[in-house]
Amino acid sequence: MPAPSRNATIALAAGGTGGHLFPAEALARELQRRGHAVVIYTERRGAQYVKALEGIPHLVLPARSLAGGLGGKLAAAFTILRATLQARRDMKRRAVALLAGFGGYPSFAPAVAAKSLQLPLLLHEQATRLSMANRRLLSYADALATSFPHVAGADGFDPARITETGNPVRAEILAARGDYPALSSDTPIDLLVVGGSQSARVFGEVVPPALLALAPEIRSRLRVALQYKGEDADAIAAQLREVGIVAEVRPFFDDMGMRLRAAHLVITRAGATTAADLLTVGRPAIFVPIPHGGSRDEQRRNAETLAEAGVGWCVPEPELTVEKLTALLGELFSSTIKLPQAAAVAASMGRPRAAAELADLVERMLTE
The missing domain is CATH 3.40.50.2000 (Glycogen Phosphorylase B;)
Known part of the structure; x- marks a missing residue:
């Protein structure tokens, strides 16, 4: 040739x-x-x-x-x-x-x-x-x-x-590949919440109150990075810090590779590039597909496919209530097995x- x-x-x-x-x-x-x-x-x-x-x-x-x-x-x-x-x-x-x-x-x-x-x-x-x-x-x-x-x-x-x-x-995502962060009953828990390039207002509305409702022993271990563009971003960060959660709330993260590498769990949309990033780094996620617009079916299919494979959990936005998210996060953060298992599946599917x-x-x- x-x-x-x-x-x-x-x-x-x-x-x-x-x-x-x-x-x-x-x-x-x-x-x-x-x-x-x-x-x-x-x-x-x-x-x-x-x-x-x-x-x-x-x-x-x-x-x-x-x-x-x-x-x-x-x-x-x-x-x-x-x-x-x-x-x-x-x-x-x-x-x-x-x-x-x-x-x-x-x-x-x-x-x-x-x-x-x-x-x-x-x-x-x-x-x-x-x-x-x-x-x-x-x-x-x-x-x-x-x-x-x-x-x-x-x-x-x-x-x-x-x-x-x-x-x-991207190269920064490839550079972020590595072992899943250590997770035990008393280690810090890093949670990354991102809504894609357009952000996702619902994450700013539902995730903070869900975190506030978690048990104190979980809140004291949480380190949260939340992508949110609302005018009340500073107030949200202050609320989380008041209950012992280490919180960073910003409109955009330009160091996604580093943040993915540190994360134990990601709450995110289900776009194809987001999915590829997660699989490459090997991180589990709660997927909340976009509920309207041309990406609706694509994101739903992506989220369901990855959830069925064991990479994470699919929660349609209409079902993303404070109560449901608190229960799911409490279940995941109380276990030392579920998140590492999902991370291993994600890494096995990465390309x-x-x-x-x-x-x-x-x-x-x-x-x-």
Whole structure:
């Protein structure tokens, strides 16, 4: 097999959320490490992840969802056309040889541009079901990479062109891999509560009172890091500290690798990138899938799949009451066995070589 060319540029397209952009970043850095030139196409929300894009050439394209009535769809079609033309010009200028799409509607235009130039198209699906963008692009794809063994929505696509690579994670997450923190009846308990890049208001409303209702002997051991953007963040932190809980309440954590490594338990949404981070580091979680919007079914499937595997516990948001969460946390924190067992299952399902395996697939496609 001839060696893949280091002169051609490999393009990556990702939506504006961290769930789409972070896997693209992970692949881009692995390809750069191997000597390839890369470029990431995203939209204005994705461009706000300055740290993720640092040192990676990228182009911000106009993007608009196809949701809405006839007027909205016409406006979206015009936006996609503009983005497609911009991406096409940039691909020709950079001599792009292949495009890897990571989902999200902003990835649609670069994929169309790539196919108009007859370039190979690789789609990566982070979740247990193909995203809308990937479903619409699947008939044009040359290969599909998945994060799970079984992905709904790929029926009819040649199984020989499907490769399970796992979901690439950032370098800081890979660096956080290690043994589960020691847990006994008298050691501190580290609880991490995060709601994804958009945070989750419900966690700020339900988690603090649930912690306040725990038995004093558990509260005295708790060290809580809570991601919360509400104006009452300082008041929440003060309430927790008053009952002996070590508490840090911030709108965003930019050191997620370090926090995951320290955590005994994570309360979180169930996005695919969040799941990949947890599995890579090997940490158990209480999953609260987002209850509305386009991510609803995806997150529910992810949470149920991981809960059934033994990685954690799925609590739909409508069922996330103070009483139920207090009871579940009390049960988990009173045991020295349940959390380490779930952590071991998580670690066994992690795919720390996902970025490398996806880069291997890209290089194979370049030589075909």
